[in-house]
Amino acid sequence: MKRFLTGFVPFLLLAALLATxxxxxESQRTAESLQKENEALLQRVQxxxxxxxxTLSEALNDLQSDLRKLGAAASRGQHVRxxxxxxxxxxxAGSALESLPVSHTDGSGLMQFLTRIGDYAYALLQSAExxxxxxxxxxxxxxxxxxxxAALQKAVDGRxxxxxxxTDPVTPQTYYTASAEKDAVPAYPTLLYDGPFSESSENxxxxxxxxxxxxxxxxxxxxSAAGGAEWRFDGICESAIRTYDFSxxxxxxxxxxxxxxxxxxxxxxxxxxxxxxPSDAESREMHAIxxxxxxxxxxxxxxxxxxxxxxxxxVLNYAAVQDGVxxxxxxxxxxxxxxxxxxxGIDARNYWSHHTHRELEPPALxxxxxxxxxxxxxxxxxxxxxxxxxxxxxxxxCYECKGTLNDxxxxxxxxxxxxxxxxxFEVINTEEGDLIV
Amino acid sequence: MERIKHFLRGGRFVxxxxxxxxxxxxxxxxxxxxxxxxxxxxxxxxxxxxxQWGYYDGAVDGIFGSRTEAAVRYFQRKNGLTPDGVVGPxxxxxxxxxxxxxxxxxxxxxxxxxxxxAQCIHGEARGExxxxxxxxxxxxxxxxxxxxxxxxxxxxxYQRGAFSVVSDGQINMQPNDTALKAAKDAMNGxxxxxxxxxxxxxxKTTNAWILSRPVKLRIGQHVFCx
Numbered sequence: 252m253k254r255f256l257t258g259f260v261p262f263l264l265l266a267a268l269l270a271t272x273x274x275x276x277e278s279q280r281t282a283e284s285l286q287k288e289n290e291a292l293l294q295r296v297q298x299x300x301x302x303x304x305x306t307l308s309e310a311l312n313d314l315q316s317d318l319r320k321l322g323a324a325a326s327r328g329q330h331v332r333x334x335x336x337x338x339x340x341x342x343x344a345g346s347a348l349e350s351l352p353v354s355h356t357d358g359s360g361l362m363q364f365l366t367r368i369g370d371y372a373y374a375l376l377q378s379a380e381x382x383x384x385x386x387x388x389x390x391x392x393x394x395x396x397x398x399x400x401a402a403l404q405k406a407v408d409g410r411x412x413x414x415x416x417x418t419d420p421v422t423p424q425t426y427y428t429a430s431a432e433k434d435a436v437p438a439y440p441t442l443l444y445d446g447p448f449s450e451s452s453e454n455x456x457x458x459x460x461x462x463x464x465x466x467x468x469x470x471x472x473x474x475s476a477a478g479g480a481e482w483r484f485d486g487i488c489e490s491a492i493r494t495y496d497f498s499x500x501x502x503x504x505x506x507x508x509x510x511x512x513x514x515x516x517x518x519x520x521x522x523x524x525x526x527x528x529p530s531d532a533e534s535r536e537m538h539a540i541x542x543x544x545x546x547x548x549x550x551x552x553x554x555x556x557x558x559x560x561x562x563x564x565x566v567l568n569y570a571a572v573q574d575g576v577x578x579x580x581x582x583x584x585x586x587x588x589x590x591x592x593x594x595x596g597i598d599a600r601n602y603w604s605h606h607t608h609r610e611l612e613p614p615a616l617x618x619x620x621x622x623x624x625x626x627x628x629x630x631x632x633x634x635x636x637x638x639x640x641x642x643x644x645x646x647x648x649c650y651e652c653k654g655t656l657n658d659x660x661x662x663x664x665x666x667x668x669x670x671x672x673x674x675x676f677e678v679i680n681t682e683e684g685d686l687i688v
Numbered sequence: 689m690e691r692i693k694h695f696l697r698g699g700r701f702v703x704x705x706x707x708x709x710x711x712x713x714x715x716x717x718x719x720x721x722x723x724x725x726x727x728x729x730x731x732x733x734x735x736x737x738x739x740q741w742g743y744y745d746g747a748v749d750g751i752f753g754s755r756t757e758a759a760v761r762y763f764q765r766k767n768g769l770t771p772d773g774v775v776g777p778x779x780x781x782x783x784x785x786x787x788x789x790x791x792x793x794x795x796x797x798x799x800x801x802x803x804x805x806a807q808c809i810h811g812e813a814r815g816e817x818x819x820x821x822x823x824x825x826x827x828x829x830x831x832x833x834x835x836x837x838x839x840x841x842x843x844x845x846y847q848r849g850a851f852s853v854v855s856d857g858q859i860n861m862q863p864n865d866t867a868l869k870a871a872k873d874a875m876n877g878x879x880x881x882x883x884x885x886x887x888x889x890x891x892k893t894t895n896a897w898i899l900s901r902p903v904k905l906r907i908g909q910h911v912f913c914x
Contacts, residue, residue, distance in 0.1 A: 288758070349838050352848050356897060359836040366835040421849030427897040489904040490882020490914075496905065504819050504880065516878060520818070524865075559876065562869040566876055584877060598877050 296352075297418055303350035304411050310344035311404035314368070318397035322390060330384055334376040341369030352417050354428050361403070368396055381671060457492045459581070459606035460511035470495035470507040477514060479503060492603070508603065514548075517597045521563035523590035528560060536592070537565045541585040544594040545569060550583060550602075557678075563589055564596070571606055577637040580605040580646060609638060611648055614667035621650030621665040624672065629654035629661060639664055639674060649673055722775040726752040730785070734775055737783045738763055741860055766857035782860060801841040802871050805829075807860070808845050809874075810867035811853030813910070820907040821867060823881045825874030827912065830885055837885075881905065884912040 314337060321333050345365045348358055371392075375385050385393065410416050419425075465473070467484065474482040480499025487509070488494045494506035494515055506515045529537065538555055545553050553569035554577045560566070564586045571581035586596030616624075618634040625631055629652075637651040649664035660678035665671070722731055731752045738744035743766070744759035757773040764771040767782050775783070805825055813824040831837035831844040838844050846854060853859045863871070881887075887910045888898050901913035 288762075345839070346843075349843055349847060355837075355847065355850065362838070363836040366839065370835070423849050423852040423855055424895065426849035427895045486905060488880070488882045489902070490884065492882060494882060496880075498819070502818050506880075516880070518819075518873070518878060561872050562865075596878075600877065600879070 296420070299350060300352060300416050300418060301411070303347045304407055304416050307344055307347035307351070308404050308407045308411065310340045310347060311400045311407065314340050314344070314400045315397045315404070318393050318400070321385070321393050327379055327382060327384065330379040331376060334372045334379060337372035338369045338376060341365050341372065345369070352419065352421050354421050355426050356428065364399070371396075381669075457508075457510065457604045459603040460492070460508055460513060463511055464509055465495075465507070465512035467495055469512055470509070471497075473507050473512050473514070474505050477505065477517065479505070479517070479519060492600070511603070513599065513603055514597065515600055515603060518586070519588075519595040521586075521588045521590070521595060523563035523588070525563050525589050526561055529565060529589065533589070534558070534565075537587045537589070538567060540587050540592060540594060541567045541569070544585060544597075545583065548597075553583065556582075560589075565589055571602065573609060573638075574611070575636060576609075576611060576648070577635060577651070578606070578609065579637055580640045609646070611638070612668065614648060614650075616650070616665070616667050616670055618650055620670065621652060621667070624665045624670050625652045625654060625663050626656075629656045629663070636667065637664065641673070647673055721777075722752055722780075724752055724754065724757045724773065731756070733785055734760070734780075734783060737785065763857075763860075767860060768857075781862070802868075802875055803863070804845060805841055805874065806863035806868040806871035808851060808853060809870050810863035811858040811861060812851060813908075814864070814867065816908040816910065818866065818870065819880050820910055821870035822873050822878055823884075823907050823910070823912060824887065825871050826879040826881050827884055827887055829874055830879065830881070830883055834885060880907065881912045883914065885914055887912045 317333050317337050317340065321330065321337075324330055324333060345362060348362055348365065351358070375389060379385070471482065471484060474495075474497045480501065480503040482497035482499060482503075482505060485496045485498050488496050488506065492515060493509040495509065497505045497507070499505075499519075501520065503517075503519045505517045507513070508515050537558075542553070542555075545551075550569075550571070552572055554572050556568045556570055556577075556579075558565060558567050567585045567587065569583045569585065571578040571583075580601065582601040584596075584598040585594055586598075587593070588595045614636065622631050622634055631652050631654040633653045635651050637649055638646050639649050639651075641647050647664075648667045650667055652663045652665060654661050654663060662674075662676040662678060663672065664674040664676075666673050722734060727750050729750060732748050732750035734752075735744055735746070735748045735750070735756055738756070738759045739746075739748060741763070743763045744756065746753075746755040746759070760775055760779065761771045761773045763769075763783070764773075764779055769779055769782060805828060808828060809821050809825050813821045816824070828841060828844050832839060832841055838847055845851060845859070849855065851859070882904065884904050886898060886901060888895075889909050890899075890911055891909070893899060898913075903911045903913050905912050
């Protein structure tokens, strides 16, 4: 026994030593390869940053060139080509900026500037296509943008050449850290135009709401009258449309606007979880339920546009109608529970943001004219008048022509005054609904 | 005799240590795993996922080589898993796939913006009330609409430092049904925040800038602001 032990113990010790040795070298190797991996990764991040900065600089350079050329251009064709290029380059510059490790607060002013350049160019592009060239004010703005781009490019190039590009990754902790390096960032001019990203549209007023302020108690009464749950007041949502927010015991929620006391949102959890498209009969039934609800809620006659189905609901979109003209900005979404066959949700934000009486000029074109303006490739099935949003602040009266081409369903909007083909939408029938793209 | 017992106990201890060390040194052999040397469709699915999420830049060829192994390690480290380079049940779940039985990819998948939005909601707000989950989705969509932020859902979600779930890799988790529904409701226009661009948990935030923003509303643990 003793001999066995004297023989075995040293062997065990030796084995232990060996294993420790192997483990040590293994962990050394892992540490080394980890470090190599880290170095390679850091190198890649640095190259990506450098590449993004150069892309940004190049785009800013090309933007200046295009903007100078716009100052010298006379023809519609050149304006269209150059404005389209400005639009494209602003996108290139924007995605290059996204790839740079700069904190959100440092980059957001520049991002906004770049987005608005593109948006502005696109608005001018649309007018140029229709034959209206930029005005003197526009020309002046375009030159100012050019100067801003030059200053920005200089700042970016300076940082590339003296090697002071930001390299530290932006973490959730530094995301909101405003940088002290304000010198590189000039103040951006306010651009006057009416694109979707313009300041005027980002601060639009909810014109549909009556100008009367309701108190918390009144809001509570409005919620109770709407029924559906025992509503408890949660607080005020201090948004562009201030609302009194309520919740129910089973996940229901409801918002009443402070201005006008209207129900902006209402949502209840659905009872089922059906996702499949409804049959025609079920679809008709759901529409009947939603229409009746809208009627009783005081919306009057609404025009059903498209439907989606998910998580046990059918979401039906309705647009307001004025003298036979469909007002597509004034949209209400109605959520119908498919199992229970009742309305469980409503989203009327678009409706109350836009719904007001429109002064509509009688159309210069007839429905027949509009039909003839649509491509002969399409089989037009129906034509109705519609007011469509071209931006958040501009609407155009159009003939909506529903047509098919190779089994694909299109909605084509012909300007009712000028015959210009304003928009083409493709209706995609997916499993989750008829989407309009 | 006492000494022998003592020796024996000591010997057993050494043996136990060696066994333990050896077990640690060798990759655990479990059933239904993918590791270096594996091949087939499941490997290709793993490679595709890793590539999609930026962990892998090699070919999607269904062959588990050293580059795939390195990518798996990288993914595991980023997602708080043991970085052993082996795709076992835990790693597979984190990748949103199930191994063996030929149903790989069934449970996970989805590359569209709604799915990504749901992943972000799930990562950021899965313990929050439903309305709070929709609100997180709405903030992301409000950023997409704002001129000061990137103009796409993925652009906003992957903006540097914007979401901690992207920084720590939790974004890659499979979203649950609630998060998916919240994403759809948000996509559909439900915005409980009324246009807010930021939210934070006041208990976890020390950033002066974000704390200085006027609070618009509060849902669950989060406060929302513009």
